[in-house]
Amino acid sequence: MAEDAAAARLHVSLLLRRLTVELDAVGARFAEAHGLNPTDVRALVAVMDAARTGRPMTAGRLGEAVGRTSASVTALLDRLERMGHLHRVRDADDRRRVVLEMSETAMSAGAEHFGGLQRDLAAAMEPYSDEELALVERFLQDVIGVVGRYARLTDGGVPRAETPGPATVFTRRAEQEGGTRDH
Amino acid sequence: MAEDAAAARLHVSLLLRRLTVELDAVGARFAEAHGLNPTDVRALVAVMDAARTGRPMTAGRLGEAVGRTSASVTALLDRLERMGHLHRVRDADDRRRVVLEMSETAMSAGAEHFGGLQRDLAAAMEPYSDEELALVERFLQDVIGVVGRYARLTDGGVPRAETPGPATVFTRRAEQEGGTRDH
DNA sequence: TAGGAAGTCTCGATCGTCGAGAGATCTCAC
DNA sequence: GTGAGATCTCTCGACGATCGAGACTTCCTA
Numbered sequence: 416m417a418e419d420a421a422a423a424r425l426h427v428s429l430l431l432r433r434l435t436v437e438l439d440a441v442g443a444r445f446a447e448a449h450g451l452n453p454t455d456v457r458a459l460v461a462v463m464d465a466a467r468t469g470r471p472m473t474a475g476r477l478g479e480a481v482g483r484t485s486a487s488v489t490a491l492l493d494r495l496e497r498m499g500h501l502h503r504v505r506d507a508d509d510r511r512r513v514v515l516e517m518s519e520t521a522m523s524a525g526a527e528h529f530g531g532l533q534r535d536l537a538a539a540m541e542p543y544s545d546e547e548l549a550l551v552e553r554f555l556q557d558v559i560g561v562v563g564r565y566a567r568l569t570d571g572g573v574p575r576a577e578t579p580g581p582a583t584v585f586t587r588r589a590e591q592e593g594g595t596r597d598h
Numbered sequence: 599m600a601e602d603a604a605a606a607r608l609h610v611s612l613l614l615r616r617l618t619v620e621l622d623a624v625g626a627r628f629a630e631a632h633g634l635n636p637t638d639v640r641a642l643v644a645v646m647d648a649a650r651t652g653r654p655m656t657a658g659r660l661g662e663a664v665g666r667t668s669a670s671v672t673a674l675l676d677r678l679e680r681m682g683h684l685h686r687v688r689d690a691d692d693r694r695r696v697v698l699e700m701s702e703t704a705m706s707a708g709a710e711h712f713g714g715l716q717r718d719l720a721a722a723m724e725p726y727s728d729e730e731l732a733l734v735e736r737f738l739q740d741v742i743g744v745v746g747r748y749a750r751l752t753d754g755g756v757p758r759a760e761t762p763g764p765a766t767v768f769t770r771r772a773e774q775e776g777g778t779r780d781h
Numbered sequence: 782t783a784g785g786a787a788g789t790c791t792c793g794a795t796c797g798t799c800g801a802g803a804g805a806t807c808t809c810a811c
Numbered sequence: 812g813t814g815a816g817a818t819c820t821c822t823c824g825a826c827g828a829t830c831g832a833g834a835c836t837t838c839c840t841a
Contacts, residue, residue, distance in 0.1 A: 439747035
Protein backbone atom coordinates (compact mmCIF):
# COMPACT_ATOMS: atom_id res chain seq x y z
CA MET A 416 0.00 0.00 0.00
CA ALA A 417 1.07 3.56 -0.60
CA GLU A 418 0.84 4.47 3.06
CA ASP A 419 3.22 1.69 4.02
CA ALA A 420 5.70 2.74 1.36
CA ALA A 421 5.57 6.32 2.58
CA ALA A 422 6.05 5.17 6.14
CA ALA A 423 9.03 3.08 5.10
CA ARG A 424 10.63 6.04 3.36
CA LEU A 425 10.07 8.22 6.38
CA HIS A 426 11.57 5.56 8.58
CA VAL A 427 14.66 5.32 6.40
CA SER A 428 15.03 9.10 6.59
CA LEU A 429 14.97 8.95 10.34
CA LEU A 430 17.58 6.21 10.27
CA LEU A 431 19.82 8.40 8.16
CA ARG A 432 19.56 11.14 10.74
CA ARG A 433 20.25 8.76 13.59
CA LEU A 434 23.30 7.53 11.76
CA THR A 435 24.59 11.07 11.49
CA VAL A 436 24.06 11.67 15.18
CA GLU A 437 25.95 8.51 16.05
CA LEU A 438 28.84 9.28 13.74
CA ASP A 439 29.07 12.75 15.23
CA ALA A 440 29.25 11.16 18.64
CA VAL A 441 32.21 9.06 17.52
CA GLY A 442 33.99 12.22 16.47
CA ALA A 443 33.11 13.89 19.75
CA ARG A 444 34.54 10.95 21.64
CA PHE A 445 37.79 11.20 19.71
CA ALA A 446 37.86 14.91 20.43
CA GLU A 447 37.35 14.46 24.14
CA ALA A 448 39.96 11.73 24.37
CA HIS A 449 42.54 14.01 22.80
CA GLY A 450 41.55 17.36 24.27
CA LEU A 451 40.31 18.73 20.96
CA ASN A 452 37.31 20.87 20.09
CA PRO A 453 35.08 20.11 17.10
CA THR A 454 36.89 22.51 14.83
CA ASP A 455 40.21 20.89 15.65
CA VAL A 456 38.87 17.48 14.71
CA ARG A 457 37.44 18.74 11.46
CA ALA A 458 40.75 20.39 10.67
CA LEU A 459 42.77 17.27 11.34
CA VAL A 460 40.43 15.21 9.19
CA ALA A 461 40.70 17.76 6.40
CA VAL A 462 44.50 17.74 6.57
CA MET A 463 44.53 13.95 6.58
CA ASP A 464 42.18 13.72 3.62
CA ALA A 465 44.26 16.22 1.69
CA ALA A 466 47.39 14.23 2.39
CA ARG A 467 45.69 11.07 1.15
CA THR A 468 44.71 12.69 -2.13
CA GLY A 469 48.27 13.88 -2.62
CA ARG A 470 47.42 17.57 -2.52
CA PRO A 471 48.91 18.89 0.71
CA MET A 472 46.72 21.24 2.75
CA THR A 473 47.64 24.88 3.26
CA ALA A 474 46.43 27.25 5.95
CA GLY A 475 44.19 29.17 3.60
CA ARG A 476 42.50 26.13 2.10
CA LEU A 477 42.01 24.72 5.57
CA GLY A 478 40.16 27.88 6.50
CA GLU A 479 37.77 27.32 3.63
CA ALA A 480 37.42 23.66 4.48
CA VAL A 481 36.38 24.26 8.07
CA GLY A 482 34.67 27.60 7.49
CA ARG A 483 36.84 29.85 9.70
CA THR A 484 38.56 33.15 9.14
CA SER A 485 42.30 33.39 8.68
CA ALA A 486 42.72 34.72 12.20
CA SER A 487 40.91 31.71 13.52
CA VAL A 488 42.99 29.35 11.42
CA THR A 489 46.16 30.86 12.78
CA ALA A 490 45.01 30.21 16.33
CA LEU A 491 43.80 26.75 15.34
CA LEU A 492 47.17 25.85 13.87
CA ASP A 493 48.95 27.27 16.91
CA ARG A 494 46.91 24.90 19.08
CA LEU A 495 47.42 21.83 16.93
CA GLU A 496 51.09 22.56 16.51
CA ARG A 497 51.53 23.08 20.25
CA MET A 498 49.81 19.74 20.88
CA GLY A 499 52.15 18.10 18.39
CA HIS A 500 49.44 16.95 15.99
CA LEU A 501 50.92 18.74 12.99
CA HIS A 502 53.62 21.17 11.98
CA ARG A 503 53.83 24.08 9.60
CA VAL A 504 56.25 24.05 6.70
CA ARG A 505 56.91 27.02 4.46
CA ASP A 506 56.12 26.14 0.87
CA ALA A 507 59.35 26.33 -1.12
CA ASP A 508 57.54 27.18 -4.35
CA ASP A 509 55.31 29.90 -2.92
CA ARG A 510 56.84 31.25 0.23
CA ARG A 511 53.63 33.01 1.29
CA ARG A 512 52.03 29.62 1.78
CA VAL A 513 52.23 27.42 4.84
CA VAL A 514 51.92 23.72 4.14
CA LEU A 515 50.51 21.52 6.90
CA GLU A 516 51.89 18.11 7.74
CA MET A 517 50.35 15.64 10.15
CA SER A 518 52.63 14.25 12.81
CA GLU A 519 53.16 10.53 13.12
CA THR A 520 51.43 10.43 16.48
CA ALA A 521 48.33 12.15 15.15
CA MET A 522 48.21 9.82 12.17
CA SER A 523 48.38 6.71 14.28
CA ALA A 524 45.92 8.07 16.85
CA GLY A 525 43.45 8.74 14.07
CA ALA A 526 44.06 5.38 12.45
CA GLU A 527 43.60 3.66 15.76
CA HIS A 528 40.34 5.40 16.54
CA PHE A 529 38.66 5.48 13.18
CA GLY A 530 40.39 2.44 11.74
CA GLY A 531 38.74 0.34 14.43
CA LEU A 532 35.37 1.66 13.45
CA GLN A 533 36.20 0.97 9.83
CA ARG A 534 37.03 -2.65 10.67
CA ASP A 535 33.81 -3.08 12.59
CA LEU A 536 31.82 -1.56 9.76
CA ALA A 537 33.42 -3.88 7.24
CA ALA A 538 32.64 -6.82 9.51
CA ALA A 539 29.01 -5.71 9.76
CA MET A 540 28.81 -5.65 5.98
CA GLU A 541 30.24 -9.14 5.62
CA PRO A 542 26.86 -10.93 5.54
CA TYR A 543 25.66 -8.82 2.63
CA SER A 544 26.07 -10.18 -0.88
CA ASP A 545 27.77 -8.23 -3.63
CA GLU A 546 24.40 -7.45 -5.17
CA GLU A 547 22.99 -6.22 -1.90
CA LEU A 548 25.99 -4.00 -1.25
CA ALA A 549 25.70 -2.63 -4.75
CA LEU A 550 22.11 -1.71 -4.05
CA VAL A 551 23.06 -0.01 -0.79
CA GLU A 552 25.81 1.84 -2.59
CA ARG A 553 23.43 3.08 -5.24
CA PHE A 554 20.99 4.15 -2.57
CA LEU A 555 23.64 6.08 -0.68
CA GLN A 556 24.77 7.78 -3.87
CA ASP A 557 21.21 8.90 -4.53
CA VAL A 558 20.74 10.18 -1.01
CA ILE A 559 24.08 11.98 -0.99
CA GLY A 560 23.11 13.63 -4.24
CA VAL A 561 19.88 14.96 -2.78
CA VAL A 562 21.40 16.07 0.49
CA GLY A 563 24.42 17.59 -1.19
CA ARG A 564 22.24 19.63 -3.50
CA TYR A 565 20.30 20.77 -0.47
CA ALA A 566 23.42 21.69 1.46
CA ARG A 567 24.85 23.84 -1.29
CA LEU A 568 21.94 26.14 -1.96
CA THR A 569 22.28 29.87 -1.56
CA ASP A 570 20.56 31.19 1.54
CA GLY A 571 16.90 32.01 1.25
CA GLY A 572 16.58 30.12 -1.98
CA VAL A 573 13.98 27.46 -2.47
CA PRO A 574 15.51 23.98 -2.55
CA ARG A 575 14.12 22.82 -5.87
CA ALA A 576 13.24 25.23 -8.66
CA GLU A 577 10.52 22.91 -9.93
CA THR A 578 8.66 22.95 -6.59
CA PRO A 579 8.51 26.50 -5.21
CA GLY A 580 6.27 25.43 -2.36
CA PRO A 581 5.35 27.46 0.74
CA ALA A 582 8.71 29.05 1.38
CA THR A 583 7.35 32.23 2.90
CA VAL A 584 8.00 31.50 6.53
CA PHE A 585 11.53 30.35 6.05
CA THR A 586 12.58 33.09 3.69
CA ARG A 587 10.95 35.73 5.80
CA ARG A 588 12.83 34.59 8.86
CA ALA A 589 16.08 34.37 6.94
CA GLU A 590 15.79 37.95 5.76
CA GLN A 591 14.75 39.17 9.13
CA GLU A 592 17.58 37.56 11.08
CA GLY A 593 20.28 37.28 8.49
CA GLY A 594 22.02 40.42 9.65
CA THR A 595 21.69 39.94 13.37
CA ARG A 596 24.24 37.21 13.59
CA ASP A 597 26.59 38.22 16.31
CA HIS A 598 29.28 35.76 17.15
CA MET B 599 36.68 -12.02 -5.39
CA ALA B 600 37.48 -11.18 -1.80
CA GLU B 601 39.44 -8.08 -2.79
CA ASP B 602 36.51 -6.68 -4.68
CA ALA B 603 34.17 -7.31 -1.78
CA ALA B 604 36.57 -5.60 0.60
CA ALA B 605 36.85 -2.66 -1.76
CA ALA B 606 33.09 -2.41 -1.99
CA ARG B 607 32.75 -2.37 1.78
CA LEU B 608 35.39 0.32 2.06
CA HIS B 609 33.63 2.33 -0.58
CA VAL B 610 30.33 2.09 1.27
CA SER B 611 32.08 3.25 4.44
CA LEU B 612 33.37 6.31 2.65
CA LEU B 613 29.89 7.01 1.33
CA LEU B 614 28.52 6.90 4.86
CA ARG B 615 31.06 9.50 5.90
CA ARG B 616 30.29 11.70 2.92
CA LEU B 617 26.64 11.48 3.78
CA THR B 618 27.34 12.67 7.29
CA VAL B 619 29.37 15.59 6.01
CA GLU B 620 26.57 16.65 3.69
CA LEU B 621 23.90 16.36 6.36
CA ASP B 622 26.04 18.43 8.69
CA ALA B 623 26.28 21.04 5.98
CA VAL B 624 22.49 21.19 5.75
CA GLY B 625 22.35 21.88 9.46
CA ALA B 626 25.06 24.52 9.15
CA ARG B 627 23.10 26.23 6.40
CA PHE B 628 20.01 26.33 8.58
CA ALA B 629 22.11 27.74 11.41
CA GLU B 630 23.59 30.48 9.27
CA ALA B 631 20.23 31.45 7.83
CA HIS B 632 18.81 31.93 11.31
CA GLY B 633 21.81 33.34 13.14
CA LEU B 634 22.31 30.23 15.24
CA ASN B 635 25.42 28.43 16.36
CA PRO B 636 25.75 24.63 16.20
CA THR B 637 24.73 24.16 19.81
CA ASP B 638 21.59 26.20 19.27
CA VAL B 639 20.58 24.02 16.35
CA ARG B 640 21.19 20.83 18.27
CA ALA B 641 19.16 22.21 21.14
CA LEU B 642 16.22 23.17 18.94
CA VAL B 643 16.25 19.75 17.31
CA ALA B 644 16.33 18.09 20.71
CA VAL B 645 13.41 20.15 21.95
CA MET B 646 11.46 19.41 18.80
CA ASP B 647 12.14 15.69 19.02
CA ALA B 648 11.09 15.64 22.65
CA ALA B 649 7.86 17.42 21.77
CA ARG B 650 7.16 14.87 19.05
CA THR B 651 7.61 11.94 21.43
CA GLY B 652 5.23 13.58 23.87
CA ARG B 653 7.79 13.97 26.63
CA PRO B 654 8.43 17.71 26.91
CA MET B 655 12.04 18.79 27.26
CA THR B 656 13.35 20.43 30.42
CA ALA B 657 16.45 22.57 30.87
CA GLY B 658 18.35 19.85 32.67
CA ARG B 659 17.63 17.13 30.16
CA LEU B 660 18.53 19.49 27.36
CA GLY B 661 21.93 19.99 28.97
CA GLU B 662 22.50 16.24 28.88
CA ALA B 663 21.22 16.04 25.31
CA VAL B 664 23.65 18.63 23.97
CA GLY B 665 26.46 17.97 26.42
CA ARG B 666 26.67 21.34 28.15
CA THR B 667 26.78 22.44 31.76
CA SER B 668 23.79 23.99 33.46
CA ALA B 669 25.36 27.44 33.26
CA SER B 670 25.75 27.03 29.54
CA VAL B 671 22.19 25.81 29.15
CA THR B 672 20.90 28.88 30.96
CA ALA B 673 22.73 31.14 28.52
CA LEU B 674 21.61 28.99 25.61
CA LEU B 675 17.97 29.28 26.64
CA ASP B 676 18.36 33.02 27.18
CA ARG B 677 19.55 33.30 23.58
CA LEU B 678 16.84 31.13 22.06
CA GLU B 679 14.15 32.80 24.12
CA ARG B 680 15.40 36.25 23.15
CA MET B 681 15.29 35.22 19.49
CA GLY B 682 11.75 34.01 19.96
CA HIS B 683 12.45 30.38 19.07
CA LEU B 684 11.13 28.99 22.34
CA HIS B 685 9.88 30.01 25.74
CA ARG B 686 10.33 28.72 29.27
CA VAL B 687 7.37 27.52 31.27
CA ARG B 688 7.53 26.57 34.92
CA ASP B 689 6.40 23.00 35.40
CA ALA B 690 3.25 23.03 37.52
CA ASP B 691 3.93 19.58 38.94
CA ASP B 692 7.56 20.15 39.85
CA ARG B 693 8.19 23.84 40.23
CA ARG B 694 11.96 23.43 40.15
CA ARG B 695 11.70 22.36 36.51
CA VAL B 696 11.56 24.61 33.48
CA VAL B 697 9.68 23.11 30.55
CA LEU B 698 10.68 24.25 27.08
CA GLU B 699 8.17 24.98 24.34
CA MET B 700 8.99 25.71 20.73
CA SER B 701 7.46 28.82 19.27
CA GLU B 702 5.25 28.60 16.20
CA THR B 703 7.77 30.51 14.12
CA ALA B 704 10.59 28.14 15.02
CA MET B 705 8.42 25.12 14.26
CA SER B 706 7.48 26.37 10.83
CA ALA B 707 11.01 27.51 10.04
CA GLY B 708 12.30 24.04 10.90
CA ALA B 709 9.51 22.35 8.99
CA GLU B 710 10.20 24.53 5.99
CA HIS B 711 13.91 23.85 5.98
CA PHE B 712 14.06 20.19 6.88
CA GLY B 713 10.63 19.27 5.57
CA GLY B 714 11.80 20.17 2.09
CA LEU B 715 14.77 17.89 2.44
CA GLN B 716 12.48 15.19 3.73
CA ARG B 717 10.26 15.51 0.67
CA ASP B 718 13.22 15.35 -1.68
CA LEU B 719 14.56 12.31 0.14
CA ALA B 720 11.22 10.56 -0.11
CA ALA B 721 11.11 11.38 -3.80
CA ALA B 722 14.58 9.94 -4.27
CA MET B 723 13.45 6.72 -2.61
CA GLU B 724 10.40 6.41 -4.82
CA PRO B 725 12.07 4.21 -7.44
CA TYR B 726 13.07 1.64 -4.84
CA SER B 727 10.81 -1.33 -4.26
CA ASP B 728 9.53 -2.30 -0.84
CA GLU B 729 12.01 -5.17 -0.72
CA GLU B 730 14.89 -2.92 -1.66
CA LEU B 731 13.96 -0.34 0.94
CA ALA B 732 13.66 -3.08 3.52
CA LEU B 733 17.18 -4.17 2.71
CA VAL B 734 18.47 -0.61 3.00
CA GLU B 735 16.68 -0.26 6.29
CA ARG B 736 18.22 -3.43 7.63
CA PHE B 737 21.62 -2.26 6.47
CA LEU B 738 21.24 1.11 8.18
CA GLN B 739 20.11 -0.56 11.38
CA ASP B 740 23.23 -2.72 11.34
CA VAL B 741 25.50 0.23 10.68
CA ILE B 742 23.86 2.37 13.34
CA GLY B 743 24.31 -0.47 15.78
CA VAL B 744 28.03 -0.67 15.10
CA VAL B 745 28.58 3.08 15.13
CA GLY B 746 26.43 3.59 18.20
CA ARG B 747 28.35 0.94 20.11
CA TYR B 748 31.53 2.69 19.06
CA ALA B 749 30.27 6.09 20.12
CA ARG B 750 29.28 4.97 23.58
CA LEU B 751 32.50 3.39 24.76
CA THR B 752 34.29 4.69 27.79
CA ASP B 753 37.41 6.68 26.99
CA GLY B 754 40.58 4.76 26.47
CA GLY B 755 38.74 1.50 26.16
CA VAL B 756 39.25 -0.79 23.25
CA PRO B 757 36.23 -0.80 20.94
CA ARG B 758 35.57 -4.52 20.87
CA ALA B 759 36.45 -6.72 23.81
CA GLU B 760 36.94 -9.74 21.56
CA THR B 761 39.62 -8.02 19.47
CA PRO B 762 42.06 -6.14 21.71
CA GLY B 763 44.22 -5.24 18.74
CA PRO B 764 47.06 -2.72 18.69
CA ALA B 765 45.50 -0.09 20.90
CA THR B 766 48.76 1.08 22.41
CA VAL B 767 49.18 4.28 20.49
CA PHE B 768 45.66 5.46 21.03
CA THR B 769 45.44 4.60 24.68
CA ARG B 770 48.82 6.05 25.36
CA ARG B 771 47.84 9.32 23.77
CA ALA B 772 44.57 9.36 25.65
CA GLU B 773 46.27 8.96 28.99
CA GLN B 774 48.96 11.43 28.13
CA GLU B 775 46.65 14.18 26.98
CA GLY B 776 43.50 13.42 28.90
CA GLY B 777 44.29 15.94 31.59
CA THR B 778 45.55 18.73 29.42
CA ARG B 779 42.16 19.62 28.09
CA ASP B 780 41.82 23.33 28.44
CA HIS B 781 38.66 24.69 26.99
C1' DT C 782 9.15 19.05 59.90
C1' DA C 783 14.03 18.97 59.13
C1' DG C 784 17.76 17.45 56.01
C1' DG C 785 19.30 16.16 51.84
C1' DA C 786 18.56 15.81 46.85
C1' DA C 787 17.31 17.88 42.52
C1' DG C 788 16.72 21.67 39.12
C1' DT C 789 17.90 26.12 37.62
C1' DC C 790 20.27 30.38 37.77
C1' DT C 791 24.26 33.89 38.87
C1' DC C 792 28.97 35.22 38.80
C1' DG C 793 33.69 35.59 37.26
C1' DA C 794 37.16 33.65 34.26
C1' DT C 795 38.82 31.40 30.08
C1' DC C 796 39.31 30.50 25.35
C1' DG C 797 37.77 30.18 20.41
C1' DT C 798 36.28 33.24 16.99
C1' DC C 799 35.75 37.51 14.44
C1' DG C 800 36.93 41.99 11.80
C1' DA C 801 40.41 45.03 10.59
C1' DG C 802 44.67 45.65 9.15
C1' DA C 803 49.95 44.80 8.75
C1' DG C 804 53.70 42.41 6.54
C1' DA C 805 55.69 39.31 3.22
C1' DT C 806 55.56 37.24 -1.23
C1' DC C 807 53.95 36.39 -5.89
C1' DT C 808 52.22 37.82 -10.61
C1' DC C 809 51.95 40.55 -14.48
C1' DA C 810 51.97 44.56 -17.39
C1' DC C 811 55.05 47.94 -18.83
C1' DG D 812 63.92 44.93 -14.18
C1' DT D 813 60.33 47.56 -11.71
C1' DG D 814 56.17 48.95 -9.69
C1' DA D 815 51.21 47.99 -8.68
C1' DG D 816 47.99 45.05 -7.26
C1' DA D 817 46.69 40.44 -5.69
C1' DT D 818 47.41 36.68 -2.50
C1' DC D 819 48.64 34.40 1.83
C1' DT D 820 49.45 34.36 6.64
C1' DC D 821 49.80 36.54 10.98
C1' DT D 822 48.84 40.20 14.83
C1' DC D 823 45.78 42.81 17.59
C1' DG D 824 41.71 44.03 20.21
C1' DA D 825 37.01 42.80 21.16
C1' DC D 826 33.14 39.70 21.76
C1' DG D 827 30.59 35.84 23.25
C1' DA D 828 29.91 30.79 24.28
C1' DT D 829 31.34 27.91 27.72
C1' DC D 830 33.02 26.39 32.21
C1' DG D 831 33.41 25.68 37.50
C1' DA D 832 31.78 27.04 41.79
C1' DG D 833 28.21 28.12 44.38
C1' DA D 834 23.43 30.32 45.63
C1' DC D 835 18.59 29.72 45.65
C1' DT D 836 14.18 27.43 45.30
C1' DT D 837 11.51 23.36 45.39
C1' DC D 838 10.74 18.48 46.12
C1' DC D 839 11.16 14.06 48.65
C1' DT D 840 11.64 11.21 52.60
C1' DA D 841 12.48 9.75 57.24
